[in-house]
Amino acid sequence: MSDLATVVRDEHSHEHHDSSLQHHFATYEQQMDAGKIGMWLFLATEILLFGGLFVGFGLMQARYPDAFVQAHHHLDKNLGFLNTVVLLVSSFTMVMAVHCAKTEQRRKTLVYLLITLACAAAFLCVKYFEYEHKIHEGLLPGKFYSHVGDTVPHQFVFFSFYFMMTGLHGLHILGGMGAITWVFFRAKRGDFNHKYYTPVDLVGLYWHLVDLIWIYLFPLLYLIS
Amino acid sequence: MANHPTTQAIHTPVKEDVSVNYITSPKGLMSWLTTIDHKRIGIMYLWAVLGAFLLGGIFALLLRIELLTPKETIMTAETYNKVFTLHGVIMVFLFIIPSIPAALGNFVLPLMLGAKDVAFPRLNLASYYIYVVGALFGITAMITGGVDTGWTFYTPYSTTTNGQVSMMVMAAFILGFSSIFTGINFIATIHKLRAPGMGWFQMPLFVWGMYSTAVIQVLATPVLGITLVLLMLERSFGIGIFDPAIGGDPVLFQHFFWFYSHPAVYIMIVPGMAIISEVIPTFSKKTIFGYKAIAFSSVSIALVGFLVWGHHMFVSGQSTLASVIFSFLTFLVAIPSGVKVFNWLATMYRGSITLEAPMLYAISFLLLFAIGGLTGIFLGALSVDIHLTDTYFVVAHFHYVMMGGTVIAFLSGLHYWWPKMFGRMYNEKLARIGCGLVFVGFNMTFFTQFVLGSRGMPRRYYNYLDQFQPLHAFSTVGSWVLGAGLFLTAGYLLASLRKPYDAPRNPWGARTFEWETQSPPITHNFDFDPVLLHGPYDYRPERKA
Amino acid sequence: MSETTHTSTHDNHDANAPKIYAAVLGALLILTFITVGASKIQFGSGMVNVVIALTIATVKASLVGLFFMHLIHDKAMNAIILVSSFIFLGVFIGFCYTDQSTRDDLKPVGLKVKVPAVAGAPAVPGAAPTGAPVAAPPAAAPHH
Numbered sequence: 001m002s003d004l005a006t007v008v009r010d011e012h013s014h015e016h017h018d019s020s021l022q023h024h025f026a027t028y029e030q031q032m033d034a035g036k037i038g039m040w041l042f043l044a045t046e047i048l049l050f051g052g053l054f055v056g057f058g059l060m061q062a063r064y065p066d067a068f069v070q071a072h073h074h075l076d077k078n079l080g081f082l083n084t085v086v087l088l089v090s091s092f093t094m095v096m097a098v099h100c101a102k103t104e105q106r107r108k109t110l111v112y113l114l115i116t117l118a119c120a121a122a123f124l125c126v127k128y129f130e131y132e133h134k135i136h137e138g139l140l141p142g143k144f145y146s147h148v149g150d151t152v153p154h155q156f157v158f159f160s161f162y163f164m165m166t167g168l169h170g171l172h173i174l175g176g177m178g179a180i181t182w183v184f185f186r187a188k189r190g191d192f193n194h195k196y197y198t199p200v201d202l203v204g205l206y207w208h209l210v211d212l213i214w215i216y217l218f219p220l221l222y223l224i225s
Numbered sequence: 226m227a228n229h230p231t232t233q234a235i236h237t238p239v240k241e242d243v244s245v246n247y248i249t250s251p252k253g254l255m256s257w258l259t260t261i262d263h264k265r266i267g268i269m270y271l272w273a274v275l276g277a278f279l280l281g282g283i284f285a286l287l288l289r290i291e292l293l294t295p296k297e298t299i300m301t302a303e304t305y306n307k308v309f310t311l312h313g314v315i316m317v318f319l320f321i322i323p324s325i326p327a328a329l330g331n332f333v334l335p336l337m338l339g340a341k342d343v344a345f346p347r348l349n350l351a352s353y354y355i356y357v358v359g360a361l362f363g364i365t366a367m368i369t370g371g372v373d374t375g376w377t378f379y380t381p382y383s384t385t386t387n388g389q390v391s392m393m394v395m396a397a398f399i400l401g402f403s404s405i406f407t408g409i410n411f412i413a414t415i416h417k418l419r420a421p422g423m424g425w426f427q428m429p430l431f432v433w434g435m436y437s438t439a440v441i442q443v444l445a446t447p448v449l450g451i452t453l454v455l456l457m458l459e460r461s462f463g464i465g466i467f468d469p470a471i472g473g474d475p476v477l478f479q480h481f482f483w484f485y486s487h488p489a490v491y492i493m494i495v496p497g498m499a500i501i502s503e504v505i506p507t508f509s510k511k512t513i514f515g516y517k518a519i520a521f522s523s524v525s526i527a528l529v530g531f532l533v534w535g536h537h538m539f540v541s542g543q544s545t546l547a548s549v550i551f552s553f554l555t556f557l558v559a560i561p562s563g564v565k566v567f568n569w570l571a572t573m574y575r576g577s578i579t580l581e582a583p584m585l586y587a588i589s590f591l592l593l594f595a596i597g598g599l600t601g602i603f604l605g606a607l608s609v610d611i612h613l614t615d616t617y618f619v620v621a622h623f624h625y626v627m628m629g630g631t632v633i634a635f636l637s638g639l640h641y642w643w644p645k646m647f648g649r650m651y652n653e654k655l656a657r658i659g660c661g662l663v664f665v666g667f668n669m670t671f672f673t674q675f676v677l678g679s680r681g682m683p684r685r686y687y688n689y690l691d692q693f694q695p696l697h698a699f700s701t702v703g704s705w706v707l708g709a710g711l712f713l714t715a716g717y718l719l720a721s722l723r724k725p726y727d728a729p730r731n732p733w734g735a736r737t738f739e740w741e742t743q744s745p746p747i748t749h750n751f752d753f754d755p756v757l758l759h760g761p762y763d764y765r766p767e768r769k770a
Numbered sequence: 771m772s773e774t775t776h777t778s779t780h781d782n783h784d785a786n787a788p789k790i791y792a793a794v795l796g797a798l799l800i801l802t803f804i805t806v807g808a809s810k811i812q813f814g815s816g817m818v819n820v821v822i823a824l825t826i827a828t829v830k831a832s833l834v835g836l837f838f839m840h841l842i843h844d845k846a847m848n849a850i851i852l853v854s855s856f857i858f859l860g861v862f863i864g865f866c867y868t869d870q871s872t873r874d875d876l877k878p879v880g881l882k883v884k885v886p887a888v889a890g891a892p893a894v895p896g897a898a899p900t901g902a903p904v905a906a907p908p909a910a911a912p913h914h
Contacts, residue, residue, distance in 0.1 A: 024341040024418070033845065034344045034417040040848045041409040044855035045447040051859040052451030052481065056466055058863055059477060059870055065816070077806065084802050092795040095838045099787050142462035154472050160464035164455075208839045215830050219823035223809035224816070416847065444858050480866045531858055535865065547869035 020196045028195045039202045043209045050168065050213050057161045057220065064154045071158035072224055074139055076130065080222040083126050084214065090119030091211040094180075098204040101187060101197040109192070109200070113184045116207070120177050127170055134159070165217060172210050179203045243648055243726050246745040261346035262748055266353050267332030268646065273356065274328050275715075277319035284312035286708055289670075289701040295689050302687040306373035307388075309685055313376030314393060318400050319360055321631055322489065325496035326442075327356070327407050329638050330435050332646055334411060336739035336746065337429050339420025339755030344413035352406040359399035366392040375685060377486070378453075380467040380478040384460045391457050398453045401446045404492075408442030411435050420738065422757030426520070429737045429761040430513065433520040434499020437527040441488045441495075445531070449485035452478070476542050483534035491530040493627055494594075495523055497634030498565055501587050504637050505569050507735040508584035509576025512762040515568040522561035529558045539610045548607055555605035562598055566591060581733070582656035586637035589664050593629025597622060600675065615685075618678025624671045636663070636714065643718065644728035648745040655717040662710025669703025737761045794837045801830050 025031040061068045097112035138146035141163045145156035183203050186192070192200060247264045257265055288308055291298045300308065331349065335342055343349050366372060366389040374383040374390060383390050415436050419428065456478070459467045467478040506513045513519065535543055535551030569591060578584070600622040604610050613619065644650050673696050678684075682693045689697070731740035736759065742751050805826045813819050836842040841849045 022346075024344075024346065030417055034413045036844070036848060037413045037416055037851070038345055038348075038409050040851045041412055041443050044851050045405055045409075045443055047852075047855040048444060048447035048859060049451050051855075051862070052448050052455075055859070055863045055866060056455065056477070056481070059474075059866055060466060062867065062870060063474070064472070069816075081802065081806055085799065088795060088798045088802065091798075091834060091838050092791055095791050096788065099784070099791070103784055142458070142464040144462065154465070157465040157472065160458075160462075160466070164458065164464070205839055208834055212831050212834055215834070216824075216827050219805055219809065219827055220820075223805065223823055224820065444855065448862065474870075476869070477866070480869070484862055531861060532865075535869070542873065544869045544872035544874070546872045547865065550865070550868070 020191070032196075032198050032201075035198045035202055036205075039205050043205060046172075046209055046213075050165070053161065053165050053168065054216070054220070057165065060157050060161065061224070064157060066152045067154040068158050069224065070150070070152045071139075071155040071162075072221065074134070074137065075162070075222050076133070077222050079126055079130055080218050083123050084218045086119050086123050086126070087211045087214050090116045090123075091208055093119065094204045094207045098197065098200050101192045101200040102194055104193055106187060106190065106192075109187045110184060113180055113187065117177055117180055117184075120173050120180075124170065124173060127166065134162075162221060165221065169210070169213055169217060172213070176203075176207050176210050179206060241730075241743060243743045243745060245747065246648065246743065247748045248647075248745055250748065259350075261342070261350055263331050263335050263343050263346065263349060264646075264746065264748075264750075266349050267328055267330075269353055270323060270331060270356070271328040271646075273353075273360070274320050274324045277315055277360070278324075281312055281315035281320055282708065282711065284308050284315065286704055288312060289704040291687070292689075292697045293694075293701050295691055295694055303373065305687045306375075306685075307371035310372050310375050311367055314363065314372070314397070316627075317376055317489070318397050319363060321493045321627060322400075322404055323356060323407070324635050325500065325631070325638065326411070326435060326438055326492075327352070327403075329500070329635070329642060330411065330496065331407075333642055333739055334414065334432065334435055335418065336645075336742065336750055337432055337737050338414065338418055339423065339738045339751070339757070340414065340418035341749055341751075343410045344417060345410050348406050349410055352403045352410070355399060355406070356403040359396050359403060362392060362399060363396035365389075366396060377482060378456060379482075380456070380459065380473075380475045381469060383456060384468050391460055394453045394457055398450055401450050401453075404442050405446045408439035408446070411439040412443065415439075420755040420757055426517065427757055427760060430502035430516065430519050430523075431499040431737075433523045434495050434502065437523040438492050438495045438499075440524075441492050441527050441530065445485045445488040445492075448481065449489075452481040452485065455481070476538065479538050479541055479543075480534070483537045484531075487534035487537065488527075488530045490623075490626070491526055493631045495526055497590070497594075497631040498523070498562075500634045500638035500641070501569060501590055502565075503735075503737070504583045504587040504641055505572050506762040506764070507641075507733050508581060508587070509573050509578050510734070510764050511572055511576035512760070512764055513568070514571035514574075515564075516762070518564055519568050522564045525561040526558065529554070529561070533558050536605050536610075539607055540614050552605055552607050556602065559598060559602055559605075562594075566595060566598075580657075581640075581653060582651070582660055583637045583641040583733075585657060585660045586633050586640065589660065590630060590633045590637065593625055593633060593664075593667070596672075597625030597627075597629055600625065613678060615683055616678035617674040617682045617684055620684050621671045621674035621678060624674070629667060629671070633663075633667075636660075639718070641733070642739075643721070644732050645739055645744050645746070647722060648726040648728050648743075649721045649724050650728050650732065651721045652717045655713065659710050659714040659717070662706055662713060664710075666703050666705070666707030666710050670700050670707055671703070673700040673703065736763050790837060794833050798830055798833055801826055801833075 021028055021031060025034070093112045093115040097109050097116060100106075100109040100112060134140065138148070139159050140146065140156075141160040142156060145159060147155070180203060183200050186199060247262055248268075257269070260266060287299070288305070291300050291305055291308075331343070369392070370387075370389045372388050372390055372393045374386060374388070378390070378394065415428070415432055455464070455466055458464050459473070463471055465471045465473050467473045467475055469475055502513060502519055533551055533555045535547055536555045539548050539552075580588075600618070604613055604619060604622060640651060640656060677693060677696050677700070680693070682689060682696075726744075728744040730742065730744055732744075733740070738755055739746075741755070805823060808822050808826065809819065813822060835849075835852060841852070
């Protein structure tokens, strides 16, 4: 704590005002720690947001267990598995990008960020094919459900949740792609070094959360029996 | 004005030139609209929430006029349903939830910590603009047809009725993000931006209150967000979760809704208690009794408050087992609040008490909050709740805690920090009269409603039996006394802004950091580096600094 | 000052990091295979399958959190935030499920409308017989 008092006074005499250190922070470490707490808190809100959908899904499944089992057979487990692998790989490339930003390997940072983006795009492509199939079969949410030949009623509820949960998740992937692109251009510009790589780290945390959500979505939607 | 000595702050001339301060510099409208100064953002929030309070209050006065007679007085039944819905929505989402944290908290918190700003100043500004957008959605919903579901939006009525439900729900959804971002900002600020020497147990209790509130904001509000999204989707697309006509469960909506909305009431009251923890020691010239107990009780209320939401649902069809569990937990959550009340009283005992407006409001709080909290316990008992639920008893209970509690505490804090925020002292004599009118008017309006409710008057009813009319009429007259007190308060506060700067650094002789800097503060808060030299409630004879 | 020791710990950490990340990725992929495999086996009641699937998912989530998200090296507060969100989510679903599963289904005696079948509910007069094809649900009440 007493270090902080000394640093505060040093900061005033410091002529070089680095714009990457905001004026109300005394050190880069303090800024990074604050940023991390902020991002983790934001991730907690995301967990509770998605969590609400998981709770709704769980309770409706308890209400209509047969309908949910029947309905989920329409999902392609292989595509779900593929998407899981794609996201896990993207998590790896993302954390490698953070590592390279911290160790000042600029080219590698850019490569890893691009691969992460590619994985995200691949995920969305697979999703597109899955959605196309559902639309074709009439397996749609709520009042749009038009699939014929069901022996068990209330399957439309499963698809309401399927589209809400994967849809919200997909929106978060899109947002993540935007954030990764922004960080890509900043890295290209040479903004990051071993003292300041906070944006890459924080975007990485967000991206891992998107992966975490899918880690739970995949078994619950695709693999229940 | 008070006639007790002003504590010498670290560098305080007797009368200093405060013409350069956060209000006057930098100049221009754009400098306000693009500010990242927490003090300016706090002031912008202040005018916004006061505007919301005015609007919600006008709706309340209209409601009470309608209830003067059992039949139609000034509006139709359909209009009445819309007016009480809008009164609730405005007061809850546009006024009370942001009021203390975003308006007073934003201003005071960094100062109290000895910091230059909050952790994320740009996020702070974003939070304000998100509030404005949400408010605009809400106002649009009001003027394009309104909503008549009650602020609780219960299904299936809300999923099937006409009216601007989706737009109003969208407003609440957007406002939720404003609240979340404020919460994130405060937690990070309190963790990382305390002055040297200020450990967790040297922080003012206001900070503990803000921290606990922020935890609730972060954990609970997202669930409201998803609830509102599900409501909009059920309404538009029939997804099948809440509407019983297509196999959904309306009680599930209530679970989703109250999982946020019960912790939300702690978002409302904990900041109020935080203010009381500052005002009482200052005006008793005595250190707070039981600092750690009060600090931990703030955190306990925040956490245990997440476990009791089913007490809003005792007659909804919720299972008996669940109701019993929720009732038991409701009794538990009252304990930390009780601890605080006793500690505040113990602080006052044998203190050197002076009765300026902030203290008068704080003492009012003690009485009114005690009544409100106690009646909450009555309602938490299952057998009693069967009779009192959905009656005016509930209406009286929550007005005692929200208005008699939070609004009174807000007024206390507003008067307490007014000199710091604007550099002017308000008129103390008028303030005392205003407090008296508010206190008397409030009790006339709402104590009557305990009686009405226990005698069977249902809430949200437009018509009522003739036997209830005398009490309704008395309550309405009370609302006029209350309104008069509030308008008087607004009047002398605004009038004080036309005076030249006359507030010293520390008019109340308090011991927390915000009183060490000029009134109003400079943009960067302090012209020295704050280092903690004494505790926040250290009222022992002055040691040489 | 402490900063030099801080940096040298970080240097070690930085050099090994890629290997650790690769190992974690490998573990995650293996666990994913296991999840799919386990879902094909019927472990008695459906509840057990759900528990197994969620347990494996939690192990994967923990690996991502500890290593990819650096919680193992970070200050404890960040982990506390993550765990708290899960705890409160657990509270939410726990209480809701307790309510839903212990309700008595109250149906008026003279009810003539078709009531949607709810798991565990006694047979209700007028309910659609199971086994016959059921069309898509009727259009919901007119929206404005």
